[in-house]
Amino acid sequence: MLKHVLPFCLLPIVISCHSNNAPATGHADGSSAVQVQWQPPAAGDIVTQYKERVAEDNLNEKYFRITVIATEDSKAGSYRLKLEHGFNINETEVRLPEWNKGVILKPVLKKGNGNYHCLLGFDTGDGEFHELYTIDAGGGDIRMKQTKGYYKSPKQEL
Numbered sequence: 001m002l003k004h005v006l007p008f009c010l011l012p013i014v015i016s017c018h019s020n021n022a023p024a025t026g027h028a029d030g031s032s033a034v035q036v037q038w039q040p041p042a043a044g045d046i047v048t049q050y051k052e053r054v055a056e057d058n059l060n061e062k063y064f065r066i067t068v069i070a071t072e073d074s075k076a077g078s079y080r081l082k083l084e085h086g087f088n089i090n091e092t093e094v095r096l097p098e099w100n101k102g103v104i105l106k107p108v109l110k111k112g113n114g115n116y117h118c119l120l121g122f123d124t125g126d127g128e129f130h131e132l133y134t135i136d137a138g139g140g141d142i143r144m145k146q147t148k149g150y151y152k153s154p155k156q157e158l
Contacts, residue, residue: 040074085137
């Protein structure tokens, strides 16, 4: 008899362990979830990097490598960009566009079309990639070109 009643006694415990009483907004009180703002690392630290082995050179270990490095002014959108294709190494500064007040843009690198092609863009915190530059090393020369521009409307209240 006890083995027939025991499963029914345990059923409310099992159901309560698997129920989710929190609303879909993220908090028990019904308020919306607070998104954690991205913060750049300390100046000199690598923020993100894209790396692809140069296939045409079997003798040396060469790479097409794009590295975004934090600066003292990274919270305002300024980063150091190291561009490499084999022994061709260049550095430049890149500035991300201004965005809504309080939003720190996170630099993002994505593979472009074809070999030795990379896209540099940013994430505003919504997980969406916003393209800004294309970087490629066709023929061994590194080329960086701005592909899109972003601006704030003068009427936009920040």
